[in-house]
Amino acid sequence: MLESIIITALISVGLGLVCGVIEGLMERWGQRSLPEAAQVEMSETDQQMIQESQQLIQECFGENATETLRAASNIERINLMNEFAQRLAQLYDLDIDVDVVIQNANNQGAYNWGTKKAVFNIILLTVDADSPHFEACVRETLDTIIHELRHAVQHKAIEQDGYWNVSEERRVAWANNMAPGNYIRASVDYKGYVNQPIEADSATFAAQVLQGVH
């Protein structure tokens, strides 16, 4: 009962997140996809795992994730997304903790490199199902989960030779990007942030998984 009350109260918070300037920009610019020119090359193993990730999305949410989540209650949405995040971490053979929460925060999740824990904030899924931005909220939530777990893949690929068949050249490029003073923070130079090796890789991987996912 208390859980229902809290979640109901959070609906207005979820709505608030997509309102305002971002909502205005979505209406002005429409839903965007990552241009091919901005994507980095994915390996054969990446392509295979992209397909398996898409299959997992279908297993967890059916043919149309947006409509499945639209028809679900808030508690069901939380449970569905929690199951997806846990199963995706298993699919990627990650030895990390995964947690799904609802917080009044703009960030939809992060992978903590030090503690090896990924926490996903699914506040956007508390938005009203009739919102014209509901599909965008679903895609943003899925994108964040896939993007952050890709960071955990990068981390494990550096720690464990042979994992994910990552080439030595890529492992070195990723490790160099994570070395002291070599990471460009989003709050400093947003363009530089998205173009640096580990972020460009995560953004491409997540975008390719979500291609063809509704």
Added chain:
Amino acid sequence: MKLSFQEFENILLHDDYTVKEIRHLFNVVKKMDKESRLWVIKWILFGEYPNDEVEGVTIQELVNDLGYKPMNAFIVLDWLKTDPDTAKYFILKTSHSQDPSEQIGHEMLDFLQSRNIHQSPVMLEQTDTDVIE
């Protein structure tokens, strides 16, 4: 109109940047087109924001409504000019990853050193001229 590195650094040091980040940003501005460089120079020297819209967005909206620091907002506005499709895709994203270098940077250094590889800079470093014009 010219802007020295010292003038640039004096303003940005008050905005929670490291010196390394300020050097990177200085070089980022140098690579912008003339119009964008002039926007930054006027902001640093006179505290003025341009009224120009790029793809329907102003610097004021980026700073006041979307929460970008001013220097980052100039980068994003310039990005909207040079690669609008990519810039729009990322502006609409609200999640940003944590900095791994703070948490596991030294492990990465060990990884590189075990291969006799020296860490190479990802951020832009100071070049020959210390002036933006």
